[in-house]
Amino acid sequence: MDNKMVVSSSPHIRTIESVQSVMTDVLIALFPAALMAVLLFGYKALLTMVISVFTAMVIEAFWLRKRNLFNDGSAAVTGLLFAMVLPASAPWWLVVVGAASSIIIGKQVFGGIGNNIFNPALVGRAIVVMSWGGHLVGRIWPQPQPFAFTTDVSAVTMATALAGQSEALTFSITDLFVGSIPGCLGETSALALLLGGVWLYYKGHIDWRIPGGFIGTVFVLGVVFGGGFYGNIFLTGLFNVLAGGVMIGAIYMATDMVSTPVTPTGKLIFGIGCGLITMLIRIWGTLPEGVTFAILIMNAVTPIIDNFTIPQQFGGVKKSA
């Protein structure tokens, strides 16, 4: 026995999973939605995603003084998610500024991966919405042109389905599900997002409680307060789930590990809270869509949620407080 034996505390075997493999799985999960974005919005979509991912990775590598651009993969995830919540018409400089803000203000100023309070991609989105609303709010949304890769989709724009009842009624529930509607790159196709979500669930990277609580709450409130168009209150509920950013928000943003609760009950509360605030903004707020701010607000209360939802340990009894 000439070798130096390693002596360490048990356990002595570890899963092969790493932060990098988790992030890679998230990128794989986003692939169907990215593909749909390119199919619907053409080269502009591809360009936006490439610029955003590249900017995010470069800024993070520069900030951390690392030569490895991909590193743990988290910057690529943030960059891709940020691109996913932009319209294909977003100018390149807006993509660059937003992606850089996501990484710097959303993540690195807090101490980098694991320490950020807010979802970095949504911080970036909030900043660009507040600063250059003209590019992101109103009748600015390119009309999808399936399979027309080289067409500049920004030529024809319209409002999203959430702008009002008459806009909503121009699309069928099937359009909403497949994604051939105006909207952000990654948010339109519920089908593609669900595919990725199933993959993430299968890999154990997301818990059902956050998407379940989020989507369930939006559906229920949509049924009750949605206004009952489509001739059926349940279809209105479904409309609220499929239109706008609820699907991408519930499956990819609200499930961001770092900025959400770790307790099982906390996750459910987080999801329900996101759904509640989203619908408050949609129904009674001035903005047509509320997913971004719903998630950011819930991110802020995550530590409090964790504190109040410490699970009962095995064989434990509730203390009479």
Added chain:
Amino acid sequence: MSGTIFKGGVHPDDHKELTEAMSVNPMKAPSTVFVPLQQHIGAPCEPLEGIAVGVQVKVGQKIADSGSFVSAPIHATVSGTIKEIGPFNHPLGRPVQTITIESDGKDEWDDQIKPAGELEKLSAEDLRKLIRAAGIVGLGGATFPAHVKLSPPPDKKIDVVIINGAECEPYLTADHRVMLEMPEKIVYGLKAMIKALDAEVGIIGIEDNKQDAIAVMQSAIAGEDQLKVVPLHTKYPQGAEKMLIQVTTGRKVPSGGLPLEVGVVNHNVGTAVAINNAIKEGKPLIERVLTVTGSGINRPANLLVRIGTLVSEVIEECGGLKDNTRKLIIGGPMMGLAQPHANLPVIKGTSGILVLTDEDVCLSESVTCIRCAKCVESCPVSLLPTLIAQAAEHNLFDKAEKLHALDCFECGCCSYVCPSKIPLTQLIRIAKAEIMKAKKK
């Protein structure tokens, strides 16, 4: 019937294929044994009067004991001459008072050793006495003296005895082989425990990755109405007593409590065999079955080894080590103890010797927690490992206690699943030690 499923847990690769098909081979008694005087939880033993350097002893002769109830006597495991009594290396890390016996090669048994008689004729008290006298401790690894578990306080009625054949630790196959090769001894030992406790039911819990053992045990209990074999879902830590009790009986051991509080006593299959041997042959615990395995061992095997045999000799028996070995573990990979060298003895609780090579040893540094909560999902006792570890890192032990750190039984699932490779279990151990220290003040 089949066991239910407990919450949490992990599914590591079990690597049991290395040894599960190999029958237990008795290893020749070594020329020298190193018998530590502390091989159990409880008071250490003292050498008996007349046991000193130069004295001749025989196999099975009692050489050390303690006046304390929670303790188990120690017996000579070879016949020969006592060479030394003094501190020697021990799997727990600190040197322990140890009796070194040089074998005379004759392997002569102590002539006082004789069968204790028929189980029917022995009273519960007789059983407890002879089990203590045989030095039997929990052979699953925890080494709690067996007679103590069989002596519940009078106000606690024990109705169920569970034999733990889960063997949920990856790599280890000793219990598996014991079940295949000595099923009738396990059943006999179990019946003795039931008698000692005046219990009603005996359950043998076996993970369903050992279908052959389930079948063998099922036929071994045929016709015994009070006994049953319960196949268990294969998931680590299925063999942890709280999990095992929950899935086989539906009872939940209270936080901080013992199984006897829900009317259950748990014993390992090896312990049942030791009790069988003590009654039928009068044999004290001088040898045990262990698995020698891992990618660093040339010829993995299941061996019957005398207590006090050097680990290095056991490894030699198995063809020695491969060149790129990096870790030597006494026990399994999830809860075993890593050792700096092999110059230490096999003790009563040594269920396995595991040697891992570079490929199997994770040496990557930990990175920041990404709050993925995989540790939370994996925790079988519903703790928040990452938050306890964080509190421990910041010396916030009050906070760690509020997060129920003391309920952790150190199964290692949280560290295993952590993608950031944070040594969560180790940090929680630190928190537990500090909390206990503060309580003692």
